[in-house]
Amino acid sequence: MRTAPVVPVLMYHHVTPSKGMITTSPENFENQLAWLKRHGYRSLTCADFAQHLNGHPVAHKSILITFDDGYLDNWVYAYPLLKRYGFNAALFLVTSWIGEGPKRQHLGQGVLPETPMHHECTRRIAAGRIDDVMLRWSEVEHMRNDGVFEFHSHSHTHKRWDKISPENRLVHVARELDLSRQTLQEKLGEVSDHFCWPEGYFEQDYIPIAQQAGFRYLYTTTPYGQNRPGTDPAGIYRASVRNRGGKMFGQRVWIARNPMVGPVYNRWRLWKRSNRKHE
Numbered sequence: 025m026r027t028a029p030v031v032p033v034l035m036y037h038h039v040t041p042s043k044g045m046i047t048t049s050p051e052n053f054e055n056q057l058a059w060l061k062r063h064g065y066r067s068l069t070c071a072d073f074a075q076h077l078n079g080h081p082v083a084h085k086s087i088l089i090t091f092d093d094g095y096l097d098n099w100v101y102a103y104p105l106l107k108r109y110g111f112n113a114a115l116f117l118v119t120s121w122i123g124e125g126p127k128r129q130h131l132g133q134g135v136l137p138e139t140p141m142h143h144e145c146t147r148r149i150a151a152g153r154i155d156d157v158m159l160r161w162s163e164v165e166h167m168r169n170d171g172v173f174e175f176h177s178h179s180h181t182h183k184r185w186d187k188i189s190p191e192n193r194l195v196h197v198a199r200e201l202d203l204s205r206q207t208l209q210e211k212l213g214e215v216s217d218h219f220c221w222p223e224g225y226f227e228q229d230y231i232p233i234a235q236q237a238g239f240r241y242l243y244t245t246t247p248y249g250q251n252r253p254g255t256d257p258a259g260i261y262r263a264s265v266r267n268r269g270g271k272m273f274g275q276r277v278w279i280a281r282n283p284m285v286g287p288v289y290n291r292w293r294l295w296k297r298s299n300r301k302h303e
């Protein structure tokens with residue numbers, strides 16, 4: 025078996041027809057999955073991906089599909105499409121945002137619930153109307169039992185930790201991680217050692233706190249590197265997936281996993297970014 029030198033981790037937030045930032049339309053999402061399927065890709069579980077980082081071989085064309093936060097549109101659109109194409113994904117939940125109540129309708133089931141754009145989701149969450157836009161535990165349970173989504177922690181409240189006063193910050197981080205673990209344990213009967221930083225924001229001194237809380241695999245929003253055997257599990261790279269069709273998406277995946285072209289591309293993007301900052 026040819027094994028993968030690099031496994032790209034794809035990062036999604038929303039799959040919805042509502043236009044906005046960090047959103048992929050259902051049509052483009054389907055095209056992206058179709059591209060992956062046509063080109064023989066396999067989606068890994070987080071446990072498979074951990075094996076890859078630890079030096080155990082995984083299939084040549086492997087990817088890890090991840091979602092952040094836990095929006096309702098992940099149930100309405102992403103879940104049925106992933107299932108249709110035979111892929112699985114990991115979802116990092118903001119555990120205090122997940123609601124109670126019956127499952128809502130999803131693609132293929134008649135009248136679908138409203139799934140607003142990102143800014144509107146943020147507005148409703150701030151206004152206390154979290155259930156309008158976020159998943160419920162019943163939906164989480166259904167997707168989990170179906171083997172399409174696995175669920176991990178993305179903190180308890182998604183608070184920007186850098187906005188907390190420095191003297192309280194580390195205590196707060198430890199408490200959030202603990203609450204998030206407790207919630208997953210209570211609701212799902214288990215909690216993993218995979219964790220995604222809220223807003224991708226973290227300082228070096230948060231890492232030992234996350235590790236002490238029981239998280240070993242820490243997912244960032246940094247795209248400028250490749251996940252190879254031996255890559256530090258405390259700094260997993262993820263590539264944000266834009267709202268683009270199958271072909272453009274395919275080129276991005278090809279570059280991200282190419283052991284020669286990927287690092288050159290990443291250096292070029294970093295260089296471009298540093299030039300923008302100095303303008």
Ligand SMILES: [Zn+2]
Pocket residue numbers: 092093178182221222223224
């Ligand atoms: Zn997030």
